[in-house]
Amino acid sequence: MRHRGGSVSIRPTSRDVAQAAGVSQSTVSLVLAGKWTGRVSPATAEAVRAAAEQLGYRPNLAARNLRLGSTRTVLLVVPTLSSPFFGAVYTGAARVAAAHGFGIVVYPWPDGVGPADSPFAAPHDAIDGVLASSMAVESLGEFAGTPAVMLDSDPAGGAPTVNFDVAGGMRALVGHLAGLGHRRFGHLAAAVDEWTFRDRGAALAEAVAALPDGRLVRAETAIDVPAARVAARDLLAGARPTALLCDDDQIAAGAYKAARGLGLEVPGDLSVTGFDDVLLAEALEPELTTVRLPAEALGAHGMTALLDLLGGGRPRSRSLAGELMARGSTAPPAGAAP
Numbered sequence: 001m002r003h004r005g006g007s008v009s010i011r012p013t014s015r016d017v018a019q020a021a022g023v024s025q026s027t028v029s030l031v032l033a034g035k036w037t038g039r040v041s042p043a044t045a046e047a048v049r050a051a052a053e054q055l056g057y058r059p060n061l062a063a064r065n066l067r068l069g070s071t072r073t074v075l076l077v078v079p080t081l082s083s084p085f086f087g088a089v090y091t092g093a094a095r096v097a098a099a100h101g102f103g104i105v106v107y108p109w110p111d112g113v114g115p116a117d118s119p120f121a122a123p124h125d126a127i128d129g130v131l132a133s134s135m136a137v138e139s140l141g142e143f144a145g146t147p148a149v150m151l152d153s154d155p156a157g158g159a160p161t162v163n164f165d166v167a168g169g170m171r172a173l174v175g176h177l178a179g180l181g182h183r184r185f186g187h188l189a190a191a192v193d194e195w196t197f198r199d200r201g202a203a204l205a206e207a208v209a210a211l212p213d214g215r216l217v218r219a220e221t222a223i224d225v226p227a228a229r230v231a232a233r234d235l236l237a238g239a240r241p242t243a244l245l246c247d248d249d250q251i252a253a254g255a256y257k258a259a260r261g262l263g264l265e266v267p268g269d270l271s272v273t274g275f276d277d278v279l280l281a282e283a284l285e286p287e288l289t290t291v292r293l294p295a296e297a298l299g300a301h302g303m304t305a306l307l308d309l310l311g312g313g314r315p316r317s318r319s320l321a322g323e324l325m326a327r328g329s330t331a332p333p334a335g336a337a338p
Contacts, residue, residue, distance in 0.1 A: 012055040012056060012057045013057075014028045014029065014032075014057070016055055016057065017048065017051045017052050017055060017057050020051035020054070020055060021044075021047045021048045021050075021051040022047070023044060023047070023048060027040055027044065027048065028048055028052075031044075031045045031048040031049065032048070032049075032052060071126060071127060071128055072101055072102045072103065072128060073102065073103050073104070073105060073126065073127050073128060074093075074097060074102055074103070074104050074105070074127060074128060074129050074130065074131060074303070074306060075104075075105050075107055075127045075129075075130050075131070075143070076089070076090060076093055076104050076105070076106045076107065076130075076131045076132075076133070076299075077107050077108075077109050077130060077131070077132040077133065077135065077140075077143075078090075078106065078107075078108055078109070078133045078134070079108065079109065079133070079134050079135065080108055081106070081108050083278075084278055084279060085276060085278060085293075085295050086133065086295075088295035088296045088299070089133055089151065089295050089296070089298055089299040089302075090104065090106055090299060091296050091299065092295070092296035092297055092298065092299030092300035092301075092302075092303070093131055093299035093300060093302060093303040094299075094303075095300060096299075096300050096303040096304055096307070097303050100307055102128075102303075102307070104131075104303075105127070109135070109139070127146065128146075128147070128310055129146060129147040129148060129149070129306045129309065129310055130143050130146050130147070130148040130149075130306075131148070131149055131151060131299070131302050131303065131306055132148060132149075132150050132151065132153065133150075133151040133152055133153070133298075133302075134151070134152045134153065134194065134196070135150075135153060136153065136154060136157060136195075137150055137153065137154075137157035137158060137159045138157070147306065147309045147310055148160075148306075149161070149162065149302050149305045149306040149309060149315070150162075151163070151298055151299070151302045152164060152196055152298065153195060154195035155195075155317050160305050160309060160315045160316070160317055161317040161318075162298055162301045162302045162305055162317070162318055162319075162320065163196075163317070163318075163319050163320070164196070164293045164294075164298065164319065164320050164321075164322055165319045165320065165321050165322060166196050166199050166200050166203070166275075166291075166293075166322070167199050167200070167202070167203035168203075168321060168322065169200075169275065169291035169293070169321075169322035169324070170199075170200050170203040170204045170207065170245070170275075170291075171203055171207045172291065172322075172324040173204075173245055173273050173275075173289075173291060173324065174204060174207035174208060174211075174245070175207070176273075176289070176324060176326055176330065177243045177245075177271060177273070177330060178211055178214075180271070180330060180331065180332045180333070181332045181333055182242050182243040182271065182332075182333050183211060183212075183213045183214055183215065183242075184215050184239075184240075184241040184242045184243070184333075185204075185208050185214070185215065185216045185217075185241050185242075185243050185244075185245060186216070186217050186218070186219070186235050186236070186240075186241035186243070186244040186245065187201065187204055187205075187216060187217070187218040187219070187244075187245050187247075188219055188220075188221055188228060188231055188232055188235065188244060188245070188246040188247065188251050188252075188254075188255060189201055189218055189219070189220050189221070189247050190220070190221070190222075190223050190247040190248055190251065191220040191221055191222055192223065197247055200247055200275065201218075201247075204216070204245060215241075216241075217235060217238065217239065217241060219231045219232070219234060219235040221251055221254070223247075223248050223250055223251060224250065224254070225250055225251075225253045225254045225257070226254065227254065228246070228250065228251040228252075228253070228254025228255060228258075229254040229255070229257040229258045229261070230254075230258075231254070231258075232244065232254055232255040232257075232258035232259070233258040233261060233262065236258060236259065236262055236264070236270070237262075240270075241270075242270065242271065242333035242334070243270070243271040243272075243273070243330070243333070244259075244270060244271070244272050244273070245273050246272065246273060246274050246275065247275055248274060248275055248276060249274035249275065249276050249277065249278050249280050249281045249288060249290055250278075250280065251274070252272050252273065252274035252281075252284070252288055252290070252329075253280060253284060255272050256272060256284060259272070266286060266329055267286065267328065267329050267330050267331035268331065268334060269334055271289075271329060271330040271331060271333070272288065272289070272329045272330070273288070273289045273290060273329065273330060274288045274289070274290035274291075275290055275291050275293075276290065276291070276292075276293050277290045277291065277292035277293065277323075277325055281325070281327075282327075284329070286327065286328030286329050287327040287328050287329065288325075288327055288329045289324075289325060289326050289327045289328075289329045289330040290325050290327075291322040291323065291324055291325065292322055292323040292324075292325050293320075293322050294320055294322070294323075297320055298320060301318065301320065305318075
């Protein structure tokens, strides 16, 4: 067809595919939706796919979703877009979502600003479900009632959760340091009232208390390099521990600065550990001993659980193990027997 000197491309329809393959439109729908097994012969399914490919047919997902009462869209709520950690969470979730014909909209909602608003005028019509990372279920605000899976969040909140085994990670760090001969520990704790940091602190205290002659001092800090440097300097000015465990890799970077400001060598005078294993951990010198948390797997398992929930299932909460990354920032305490 010609119009104003140019050609107009007519988008093929499912009827065109049906005519080309010699089948009904309902058969086309079954095959292209992947629901033909046991209803259509393999030869017919192949004929439909070949006709669709030859015609360049693509299903009208918007119309299909309208018929199904579904948007096939999920909202991923995260505290910040500046952290590589949440980028990895998104990557894992998006991979699983795309494999099932879903899209993801990312929405930052910082800590401490109350229940989350919605970026949509009618959130229940715009999305099918919510993945919320590192926040309490009570903070979902306008999304209350929307199917939700919580990531790295308090498992006592009532919603399905996919979490990291942060307690196990902290016990692994203490075991590693104790094996090197450390008994005097310092804890640079994140001054954030979240489940993950409460669990880290409790596990650390229990692990040190279980050691013969184990001692622990503690100081709080913002998750910020300058703030952590000040907190670490003040902690190290007292009865100095031989090992400093930090709730986050950024906090550990501040501890490095404080140690060097006091003339202490890492790890010769002070062993330092972090948590999360972000890119910074290997950029520090010496490279940081830390716990690697599988952020991409968190997003992938969270999206899988949400798909199960949307399909009428009852996904079980689960916990993902971290991995101890022993690097150059830890060594036996000064004066320890070889």
